[in-house]
Amino acid sequence: xxxxxxxxxxxxxxxLFSWALVxxxxxxxxxxxxxxxxxxxxxxxxxxxxxxxxxxxGGWLAFISIRKKRKYxxxxxxxxxPDEFEESDEREKQLTAQAxxxxxxxxxxxxPVISALLLLYPFVAETLPSYPILVFxxxxxxxxxxxxxxxxxxx
Numbered sequence: 001x002x003x004x005x006x007x008x009x010x011x012x013x014x015x016l017f018s019w020a021l022v023x024x025x026x027x028x029x030x031x032x033x034x035x036x037x038x039x040x041x042x043x044x045x046x047x048x049x050x051x052x053x054x055x056x057x058g059g060w061l062a063f064i065s066i067r068k069k070r071k072y073x074x075x076x077x078x079x080x081x082p083d084e085f086e087e088s089d090e091r092e093k094q095l096t097a098q099a100x101x102x103x104x105x106x107x108x109x110x111x112p113v114i115s116a117l118l119l120l121y122p123f124v125a126e127t128l129p130s131y132p133i134l135v136f137x138x139x140x141x142x143x144x145x146x147x148x149x150x151x152x153x154x155x
Contacts, residue, residue, distance in 0.1 A: 007148045009061045011141065016054040018137040022130040023050040029129065095154050102150035103143040110142040 023046065030044035117135045124131050 003148060003151055006065065007144060009065055010144050013054075013058045013061055014137065014140055014144070016050070016058050018133060020050040020054040021133050023047055025130045025133055095151055098154050099147045099150040103147040106142055106146035107139070110139060114138050 027044055027046040034040055034043050114135055117138075118132060121131050121135075128134075
């Protein structure tokens with residue numbers, strides 16, 4: 001069940017990060033409009049809720065996952081490696097290797113699909129200007145889900 005907790009944490013942090021990027025994108029549109037016409041009544045508007053949520057909730061979730069790691073690891077392993085790579089025996093190392101291979105292969109299938117979805121952007125640009133950010137977030141989501149399904153299937 002350790003793998004599922006780590007997956008949910010990864011998906012939550014990725015979701016919060018995507019939400020913050022969407023808000024930053026909206027603010028950057030306002031900034032560019034202001035720079036083109038400085039006579040506007042207001043400069044730009046940024047909602048801070050996504051950023052605060054990302055840093056507070058994401059930081060809390062990262063703290064939870066880091067706290068569980070072994071005490072005598074280097075700081076690089078603690079901060080840069082996901083929890084899924086905390087194998088305790090050869091069997092778990094083999095499961096991780098197979099799941100990583102599956103996630104890598106999924107990239108070869110999901111990348112063309114995601115690229116094709118980006119072709120729809122001109123049709124949804126007025127309704128959903130942050131569409132490319134949301135579509136691009138599908139790539140790590142696909143890899144995380146593929147990794148998890150492969151790990152659970154081989155477990």
